[in-house]
Amino acid sequence: MIFTELGKTGLKTSQVGVGCWQAGSKSWGWGKEYGERDIIEAIRTAVELGINFIDTAEMYGDGKSERIVGKAIKEVRERVIIATKVWPTHLAYNGVLKACKRSLERLGVDVIDLYQIHWPNPFIPISQTMRAMERLVKEGKIRHIGVSNFSLRQLIKAQESLKSEEIVSNQVKYNMIERDAEKELLPYAEKNKITIIAYSPLAQGLLTGKYDQYHLPDDTVRKVNILFDRENLKRLQPLISLLKTIASKRGKKPSQIAINWLIRRPEVVVIPGVKRAEQVKENASATDFRLTDDEVKMIDEVLRSIRLVKLSSMLRIPLRLLT
Numbered sequence: 001m002i003f004t005e006l007g008k009t010g011l012k013t014s015q016v017g018v019g020c021w022q023a024g025s026k027s028w029g030w031g032k033e034y035g036e037r038d039i040i041e042a043i044r045t046a047v048e049l050g051i052n053f054i055d056t057a058e059m060y061g062d063g064k065s066e067r068i069v070g071k072a073i074k075e076v077r078e079r080v081i082i083a084t085k086v087w088p089t090h091l092a093y094n095g096v097l098k099a100c101k102r103s104l105e106r107l108g109v110d111v112i113d114l115y116q117i118h119w120p121n122p123f124i125p126i127s128q129t130m131r132a133m134e135r136l137v138k139e140g141k142i143r144h145i146g147v148s149n150f151s152l153r154q155l156i157k158a159q160e161s162l163k164s165e166e167i168v169s170n171q172v173k174y175n176m177i178e179r180d181a182e183k184e185l186l187p188y189a190e191k192n193k194i195t196i197i198a199y200s201p202l203a204q205g206l207l208t209g210k211y212d213q214y215h216l217p218d219d220t221v222r223k224v225n226i227l228f229d230r231e232n233l234k235r236l237q238p239l240i241s242l243l244k245t246i247a248s249k250r251g252k253k254p255s256q257i258a259i260n261w262l263i264r265r266p267e268v269v270v271i272p273g274v275k276r277a278e279q280v281k282e283n284a285s286a287t288d289f290r291l292t293d294d295e296v297k298m299i300d301e302v303l304r305s306i307r308l309v310k311l312s313s314m315l316r317i318p319l320r321l322l323t
């Protein structure tokens, strides 16, 4: 496993973590083929393999994910960094304090290592939220403050409203296909030692190579993801083929190439969402090789040649939901 510093905290986090949205998901969300036991086994396997970063949120299954994470890490609490998130409707001063108390109870821990604002809320001043966050740090209920889905402007404003703490991370969507973070956030993060926690690092499973226009996932989360539109899956095939070629030459899986590509940057931590221990095992061993410059160049070239169907296709989503 490869480790990197979380922000400037001195905490060493594994560059591959575990995402636990799936842990709390209703059966219609991420699918029905796995359950609580699978997730607990997956998290415990992750810790055995040296993964120490676990991401959850109060929103995932209305607290179910936090409860499962709590059960899974009970015996190994000191070995893991627990990151959870407060939902944007709870960002008023008292709302943050109450949400944190509930998360601590569900997780069964005394302190949350990284407490993140899940999404910005334009109706609540960030200074109010951050006052509550700093109080939580002073009271020892959280160790560090992070944000998620913040633009650069929102991140800077959030930093400016903190008095004694610093923002250590911004959790944003980042994978080979969805690279908005590279425009402003990554250069800023690198310069200011802020960790970018990449969510959907496998583009919700698309970069594993197991889906194409003839093999679509059947869950609601991905039915509403425009990347899983049949036309987009078709257009993405050259990328999937290249990932398969590189992977087979190296005795790896396409998912491992996709993860390795992201963690080339030491300021990036990835949190692939998992349903079973085998997925964790695969994701963990995405760190034991390094893509060559030529391989990275080939991936970039293929990506440049792909044009995806974007907003106009949103009209197709209601149709797919009915199918």
Ligand SMILES: NC(=O)c1ccc[n+]([C@@H]2O[C@H](COP(=O)([O-])OP(=O)(O)OC[C@H]3O[C@@H](n4cnc5c(N)ncnc54)[C@H](OP(=O)(O)O)[C@@H]3O)[C@@H](O)[C@H]2O)c1
Binding pocket: 018, 019, 020, 021, 022, 030, 031, 055, 056, 118, 148, 149, 171, 172, 198, 199, 200, 201, 202, 203, 204, 205, 206, 208, 217, 255, 271, 272, 273, 274, 275, 278, 279, 280, 282, 283
């Ligand atoms: N802050 C936010 O707003 C936000 C938003 C989204 C997600 N997140 C966080 O980020 C995490 C990851 O994002 P994500 O779940 O959207 O997408 P992801 O990690 O790109 O994809 C997860 C899916 O990929 C498949 N998978 C994972 N590892 C695999 C492997 N080794 N081999 C084959 N398939 C594999 C699994 O689905 P199948 O087996 O069904 O294909 C899994 O459900 C979430 O769990 C959550 O913690 C945060």
